[in-house]
Amino acid sequence: MPEPEQPGQTVVVAADYFSSYSVVGLLAVVGVLFVTVAFGANRLLRPAVPTPEKLLTYECGVDPVGEGWAxxxxxxxxxxxxxxxxxxxxxxxxxxxxxxxxxxxxxxxxxxxxxxxxxxxxxxxxxxxxxxxxxx
Incomplete structure (x- = not known):
């Protein structure tokens, strides 16, 4: 480790600098992995039975009748x-x-x-x- 030029100064080593970013990178990878596993589990465990009623546009309990302008x-x-x-x-x-x-x-x-x-x-x-x- 190189010595500081003046008393009170600290020298930042590149390995220490990048090791703090490795924690952030690891946390990002764990987050993406968590979301991917959750979506995959949802896709595998949900029932998929599409019916015409399920495919119908639905909003706020009102069936789509008439024009779309409001x-x-x-x-x-x-x-x-x-x-x-x-x-x-x-x-x-x-x-x-x-x-x-x-x-x-x-x-x-x-x-x-x-x-x-x-x-x-x-x-x-x-x-x-x-x-x-x-x-x-």
Whole structure:
């Protein structure tokens, strides 16, 4: 093992570096093997008796009669989309809080966060002005 150049430095050996990745690779192989065995067992153990009723399209207890077009309310999708936006915002806030406390990153990360929150505020204001946030 080579000696460190200065006291306090550590030397990373390539074998140690790649051995940590071998654990990740082994876990990935075990995961893929587990899924493959589960699907294979399902295929071998299930009864396979296709009947016309089983092959019929079925959704929510309603037999398929008539046309396939149906009117849906767009507002449900808008609420789901707004939820996703704010979920992404909260996911971004946690790592930002850890970087903000690190020395040397305070001012830059603060400006970036206010820019990000500003974009979200503009989007929320736009949704409010369009009347998307009213439940009627």
């Amino acid at each position: 009117h849906t309310q767009v507002r449900y999708y808008v609420y789901a989309f707004l939820y996703v936006i704010f979920a992404v915002d909260s996911i971004f806030l946690f790592p930002w809080a850890t970087v903000f406390s690190a020395p040397g990153f305070g001012a830059a990360t603060l400006v970036e966060m206010f820019l990000f929150l500003g974009f979200l505020a503009v989007g929320l204001l736009y949704a409010y002005k369009k009347g998307v946030l009213t439940w009627t």
